[in-house]
Amino acid sequence: MANGFEAKLNEYAHLLVEVGLNLQPGQTPRLAVPVECAPLARLCVEVALDRGARDVVVEWTDDVVTRQRYLKADQEVFSQFPEYQKAKFDWLLERGAPALSITGGDPEALRGVDPARIQAWQRASAQPTRPYYDAMSANRFQWTIGACPTQAWAEKVFPDKRGQAAVDALWEAVFSACRVTGDGGAPARWKAHIEATARRAKRLNDYDFQSLHYTNALGTDLTITLPEGHIWMGGADATPAGVDFVANMPTEELFTAPRWDGVDGRVYAALPLALNGNLVRDFYLDFRGGKIVDVHAQEGEEVLKRSITMDEGSSYLGEVALVPYDSPIRNTGLLFYNTLFDENASCHLAFGSAYPNCVKGGEGMDEQAQKAAGLNQSLNHVDFMVGTRDLSIVGTTRQGEQVTVFQDGNFTF
Structure with missing residues (x-):
């Protein structure tokens, strides 16, 4: 070739x-x-x-x-x-x-x-x-x-x-x-993709959800509270000087930060996790008051436990990301054993640090203010995949309205 x-x-x-x-x-x-x-x-x-x-x-x-x-x-x-x-x-x-x-x-x-x-x-x-x-x-x-x-x-x-x-x-x-064909048209294809992602992010931000409830047949039953002033992001980012860039190539996700102390229930991983040169398979995490209080894995449990105890913030969530099951990467049918690709084939969560720009004004806050705003603090950040064909996510707005965000693993809008 x-x-x-x-x-x-x-x-x-x-x-x-x-x-x-x-x-x-x-x-x-x-x-x-x-x-x-x-x-x-x-x-x-x-x-x-x-x-x-x-x-x-x-x-x-x-x-x-x-x-x-x-x-x-x-x-x-x-x-x-x-x-x-x-x-x-x-x-x-x-x-x-x-x-x-x-x-x-x-x-x-x-x-x-x-x-x-x-x-x-x-x-x-x-x-x-x-x-x-x-x-x-x-x-x-x-x-x-x-x-x-x-x-x-x-x-x-x-x-x-x-x-x-x-x-x-x-x-x-x-x-x-990565939308690369060799014809030189990849930048134009990425421009269209970023614009489409921004439109969906606006829709999520307009809902201003207070919480998201995840369920599926694996046994996931997890409620995630979102901070006031949270921002859904995806596609392109920008520096303070206004220089646009794309942090992940490929990217299909829309992500925000959860409240560090607002996660309760159990979540099952949908795909193996490549972590610190090892594979962690068939695992679940239990949360109470935001903290991971129990973990079990069929393979790689010790590696996973070491990671979630690296520091205090490692046992709390820092990212919530939505990716449709029918994404281009998932539809390849491949398991990449690489977070860059597998996280863009599946809804995922991350334990560890939150991105400050996922809350209004977060970049200008000191650590104490960020934590008060709901942003988790950690030296760690590990994504793990939770999206399945039957995943349901129901959002509750701050006005109490319930909105089905995901049904059968895909966006409803």
Whole structure:
């Protein structure tokens, strides 16, 4: 698929930099990318520099090296965040460096690794990098997440294929999900998609729901209270300077923040969760007064428990997202084992931090004010999928009117 592939890869690189990141002249973006994805990385660097970037900071990631470190490095390594790493994040933050992250690693790269080591590193790295990631979640600079198939990931998605055949098949799925055909028309298709998403977000905001009630045959029976002044968002975001960008490519979701203390009931996951290099399967979470009070998983329970206890806020929800069951990604029939794709194939929730811009004026609030407004505070943010073919979501407005938002897994409007 050489010729067609090259045209699509080139269009995809342009899409990530020009539409996703909407890179502005004079900016210095940060590009985090797996080593196996060097061809895409080189194209992104070229597009960025041609667009007027001052420079590009490239960070290579390697699942094999990461696994070896977790298995064999000194224990103290995972409880100390290097000063040079902190200086780098401070440097990026000072310059408002846009961030382009490329996912594509092995979903089970850390299978068998001691979860305590993973948690120790998460805790050690979270606080020094928090100013940077807080600024990112508040959209103070552009950021976007894309994907690049690697062999380990591709063979997980296509277990009947091996090697390049699996990678080729996954590339076609990625291109399709991102509206890339090789004809150069992806930006126009994304413009239409973003406009349609904005219209549906306006409809949700006009309802001004007080709560949402989720039920399905799996056993989900969950009530989520929404903060006063909550905002449904989706499609494009914007920085304070008015620079539009698309944080996730692909994206099909409309999302907002729940009240951190306003979640009650049980929710069952609809899809496996790729979490910290492991897979968590067939799990449910019980909530009371907003807090996760019980968790059970058929596989990966310890990894899940470690994540929801990383800090106090990790045991509360920070995001509510609506995605129709009949979304383009779900209709591929593929399980991607990658949150970027699977969350856009299913309604999902996230435990951990909320996005400040999901409440009116939230970006300008300090942490205490954000929490008072209902926004959860955490160093963690983990999406998990809850959408099913029979999912029902009924919203109750602040005037007491009940509105069926989802029926049989899809929007009613």
